[in-house]
Amino acid sequence: MPSSVMPMPSQAGGGSAPAAIAATGLRKSYGDKAVLGGVDLHVPQGTVFALLGPNGAGKTTAVKILSTLITPDAGRVRVAGHDLAGEAHRIRAAIGVTGQFSAVDGLITGEENMLLMADLHHLPRQEGRRTAAELLARFDLTDAAHKPASTYSGGMKRRLDIAMTLVAGPRIIFLDEPTTGLDPRSRHNMWQIIRGLVADGVTVFLTTQYLEEADELADRVAVLNNGRIVAEGTPEQLKRQIPGGHVRLRFTHPDTYRAAADALREVTRDDETLTLQIPSGGSQRELRAVLDRLDSTGVEADELTVHTPDLDDVFFALTGTTDPTAPAQPKETAR
Amino acid sequence: MSSTLSLAVRDSSTMLRRNLLHARRYPSLTLNLLLTPVVMLLLFVYVFGDVMSAGMGGGADRSAYIAYVVPGILMMTVGGTAVGTAVSVANDMTEGIIARFRTMAIHRPSILVGHVAGSVLQCLMSVLLVGAVAVAIGFRSTGATPLEWLAAFGLTALIALALTWIAVGMGLVSPNAEAASNNALPLVVLPLISSAFVPIDSMPGWFRPIAEYQPFTPAIETLRGLLLGTEIGHNGWLAVAWCTGLTVLGYVWSGRTFTKDPK
Structure with a gap:
């Protein structure tokens, strides 16, 4: 969870909290291809x-529209309280955008880039x-400040x-895919930066194809697939929708394996590998129940692993279907 | 709230600084564009000079041909710089920073105005340098007053402005630098088929309209008139009209193209 100092909003989809970004019925097509379908x-x-989604889901197009770079074919957008139609200039004064492909001037130095912005x-x-000097120091770029930006590494x-x-x-x-193409260290560095922004009370809209990233950083996640939102909620809510959690027990001796399989209810057996799979949310109580049952029959598993559902499970469950255009489920109601 | 005009001036001068910084850091393109007219000048004077001047009739010699050819060479300098503008605009548009500019609350046309102002300044510096080379190899004006020199310089600036706006439009519609270079080719070819190197009445009849009805011929004839005292006639107004028309056309075309959603 992000180390946000802001209280978690308890409402979902419209309501009392002022929206930093609100869009309804956003549509955009290029030729015959509908990139965003409402x-x-x-x-x-x-x-x-x-905004989580695979390549080509329409994430970048959504960011481009919300950040005033392109105009939607249909739909209403309000950002920072201003309407995209007619008040784009006011929106621009309130937002900052970091694109997928670095929006720096490679021909001039890092410091000159900063002064250009100033x-x-x-x-x-x-x-x-x-x-400029403060921000260069904060982002560990002081030493490289006088070198052309084109000589910087991806992370820099x-x-x-x-x-x-x-x-x-x-x-x-x-932030459009802020960590795509970065090495693991730079990615964690970027996460720290984003958490720092949030601590300052900034609203962050990020797109990512990494489920782990959304889980780490986001208060709310929307899964975009083929131009439609197929699921939305907190990372916890999304994970709860997927019954993927289980305890896995592996045995080396067939007799122990059979004894355990008889003792436990609701198991999925894998006789080849001598593994048992028991559905479980992974809580301490549920684990103890499994272990107690094993103890009472006097068998001991050679290996025990707990698999909790992560956003990967959510992602594949929602987007890996044979009919990706079918809406997966209605938007979650109030908690 | 600051007025639109002061915002425009401020952002445009910021963008101008950015473009001049680029030119200073990467002078190779500028030098390349400068070298071409100087080589052309030396070639036409020292290698083709005798033949060319013989073609002019009236017992003209090499020094007379220098005088004849210099205004055309200056126009080629302007055209060449404009090609460079088209290339650098096309290059710039592929940079992520342009997308950033579009999402900022700045005066949008300032991005283009910065390019134009930077290019016109570079262009005029190139013209002064090529002019200095011309004087060094023997170009002399024929009793031109300071006012006429000033008018010649002013006309050159107007032409530079007009061609640069057209070049910006060409750069904007080009997907990459190579395409921009091709699209802007007319800007260096047109002076070759104007009255820059030989008088129009020495050309075949079918070709004369092509040489006559294009911007470079009246501009070159006007420069000759100002610097060498030849007849200007209607060429002066024609040159100014061409410049104004092309500037407006280039400005509107560039502005419209840039306002469109980027791909």
Whole structure:
């Protein structure tokens, strides 16, 4: 869970909390291909929202529309309280965007990139220099500040990208696949950065194809597949929808295996590998019940593993169907 | 809330600084574009000069041909720089930073204005350098007053402005640098088929309209008139009209293209 200092919003989909981002019926097609087929989104202020989906699901298109880069074919969008139709300029003043492909000027140095942002945000010269220096230090780029951005590594470019986004102190930040292509260390680094933003009360809208990432960072997750939201909720809610949790017991001796299989109810047997699978949420009580039962029959498993459902299970259950256009389930109701 | 105009001026000057920074960091394109007209000048004067001047009739010699050819060479300098603009605009549009600019609350046309202002400045510097080479190898004006020199420089700036806006439009509709370079080719070919190197009445009859009805011929004839004292006639107004028309066309075309959703 993110170390958010903001209270978790208890409502879902419209209601009292002011929405930082709200979209209804978002549609976008390129030629015959419908990229977004009617998407509704609601992101309360100060929360992290993850749009999760495979390549080509329409994530980037959604970000491009919400961040005023392209116009939707249909649908209403309000960002920071302003309507996309007619008030795009006001939206732009409130948001920061870090795209999938680094939005830095490779021909000039990191520091020059930062000062360019400061100038475009009309910061006074002194303040601009100070902000640039502070952000470069915060993102560990001070040593590379005078090198052309094109010479930066992937992780450094991404950090410079976010630093540039932060120059004006936006209240809403869009991060389009912020960790795609980064090595594990840089990815964890980026997660720390995103958590830091949230701690400052910034609303973060991020897209990712990594389920782990959405689980780590997001208050709410929407799963996008073929241009439609197929599931939405907190990571916990989504995981609960998938009955994938189980305890797995492995035995080396067939007799012990059979004794255990007889003693336990509701087991899925695998006679080849001598493994038993028992549905379980993985709680201490459920585990103890299994172990007590084994103890009472006097058998001992050679290996015990607990598998809790993760977003991967959710993801494949929702998007790996033979008919991906069918809506998986209605949006969850209030908790 | 600051007025739109001050926002426009401020953002445009920021974008101009960005483009000049690019030009300073990567001068190879600029130098390349500068070298071409200088080589052309030396080639036409020292290698083809005798033949070319003989073709002009009236016992013209090499020094007379220098005078004749310099205004055309200056126009080629402007055309060449404009090709460079098309290439650098096309390159720039593939950069992620442009998408960032589009999502920022800045004066949008400033992105293009920065390119144009930077290119026109570079263009005028190139024209001054090529002009200096021309003077060094013997180009002399024929009794041109300071006002006429100034007018010649002003006309060159107008042409640079017009061709640069057209080049920006060409750069915007080109998917990459190679395509931009091809699309902008007319900007260096048109001076070759104008009155830059030989008088129009020495050309075959069927070709004369092509040479006559294009922007470079009136511009070159006007420059000749200002610097060498030849007859300007209607060419002055024609040149200014071409410049104004092309500037407006390029500005509107570029603006519309840039406002469209990026792919």
